[in-house]
Amino acid sequence: MESELLERFLRGDRMALARVITHIEDGTALGAELYDALFGRAGRAYRVGITGPPGAGKSTLVRELAQAFRKRGGTVGIVAVDPTSPITGGALLGDRVRMPGFVADPGIYMRSMATRGSLGGIARATGEVADVLDAFGHDTVFVETIGVGQIEVEVARVCHTVAVVLVPESGDAIQAMKAGLLEVADVFVINKADRPGADTLVGELREALSLRTNQGTWREPLITTEATTGKGVGELVEALDAHRRHLEGTGLLAEHRRRAVRDKIATLVDESMRAGFWKEDGREGELDGLTEGVLRGEVSPRGAARRLLTKRG
Numbered sequence: 001m002e003s004e005l006l007e008r009f010l011r012g013d014r015m016a017l018a019r020v021i022t023h024i025e026d027g028t029a030l031g032a033e034l035y036d037a038l039f040g041r042a043g044r045a046y047r048v049g050i051t052g053p054p055g056a057g058k059s060t061l062v063r064e065l066a067q068a069f070r071k072r073g074g075t076v077g078i079v080a081v082d083p084t085s086p087i088t089g090g091a092l093l094g095d096r097v098r099m100p101g102f103v104a105d106p107g108i109y110m111r112s113m114a115t116r117g118s119l120g121g122i123a124r125a126t127g128e129v130a131d132v133l134d135a136f137g138h139d140t141v142f143v144e145t146i147g148v149g150q151i152e153v154e155v156a157r158v159c160h161t162v163a164v165v166l167v168p169e170s171g172d173a174i175q176a177m178k179a180g181l182l183e184v185a186d187v188f189v190i191n192k193a194d195r196p197g198a199d200t201l202v203g204e205l206r207e208a209l210s211l212r213t214n215q216g217t218w219r220e221p222l223i224t225t226e227a228t229t230g231k232g233v234g235e236l237v238e239a240l241d242a243h244r245r246h247l248e249g250t251g252l253l254a255e256h257r258r259r260a261v262r263d264k265i266a267t268l269v270d271e272s273m274r275a276g277f278w279k280e281d282g283r284e285g286e287l288d289g290l291t292e293g294v295l296r297g298e299v300s301p302r303g304a305a306r307r308l309l310t311k312r313g
């Protein structure tokens with residue numbers, strides 16, 4: 001193991017942090033070793049997920065929030081993922097261009113994830129990078145992602161508070177509900193309040209929320225913002241603080257970490273078993289053969305699965 005890299009990381013060297021993240025992103029063996037070595041240091045940061053449709057103003061909001069949190073003295077780590085532009089690396093350039101001046105503040109570390117690979121792989125790497133930013137000692141970690149399936153579930157898993165950002169342009173609240181965004185939200189942000197339709201969206205969202213049956217003790221606040229001018233960002237910070245206090249007061253903050261660790265272990269076992277299963281005993285080839293068998297009507301899909309699962313000596 002490259003202990004020199006680890007030492008530099010532990011000394012607070014941002015170049016070392018960048019290299020560790022790259023290894024984790026690439027899924028290298030060293031990345032896994034480094035992650036394991038650092039994991040014990042994570043668990044101190046307050047983690048906030050910012051998720052929503054493309055172009056909703058997430059990065060602009062994160063920049064405003066990061067500055068607000070910096071004013072209170074803490075350091076901020078940011079990881080941003082844009083899984084919609086895997087080839088062009090749009091997120092990489094886009095977010096760097098849109099977040100100028102960030103690197104000038106040594107108290108803010110910002111990283112855009114390269115978005116090659118499967119959604120599951122991106123989700124895994126994002127969660128691990130959040131842990132690494134936490135282990136580095138950042139007081140607050142923001143995770144910016146586009147709300148799509150596996151990624152938002154992972155964001156909810158690794159973040160204490162999830163803010164779902166919606167905009168008048170992104171369609172109605174029902175769309176958001178279908179996309180599963182309502183389930184992961186602790187706070188709703190209606191951004192681009194300067195655009196027409198913002199009030200309608202707030203109304204629709206209130207209605208959609210009132211129809212839900214599984215109401216907990218926390219009522220998700222709806223915050224209206226204009227990220228480009230910073231309007232409403234103060235209220236958003238207050239809403240995040242309130243949710244954090246709620247988690248602390250109910251013991252959910254400590255519970256969050258326990259659940260995250262448990263899920264992490266289970267996921268690693270799942271992944272390893274799955275990978276091992278297909279590699280063993282030529283099962284991948286057998287799958288091809290069984291596929292043909294199903295197509296010829298010789299065996300049902302379930303029958304084929306049963307054959308694959310049957311232990312053989």
Ligand SMILES: Nc1nc2c(ncn2[C@@H]2O[C@H](COP(=O)(O)OP(=O)(O)OP(=O)(O)O)[C@@H](O)[C@H]2O)c(=O)[nH]1
Pocket residue numbers: 053054055056057058059060061082094098146191192193194195225226227228229
């Ligand atoms: N009018 C208006 N424009 C905004 C507001 N917030 C952000 N924008 C603009 O919307 C565009 C997208 O903003 P980003 O912050 O990059 O949005 P994003 O959600 O991070 O985008 P992706 O990461 O590409 O999904 C930029 O041109 C912003 O200047 C707002 O409150 N009002």
Ligand SMILES: [Mg+2]
Pocket residue numbers: 058059060080095144
């Ligand atoms: Mg962005």
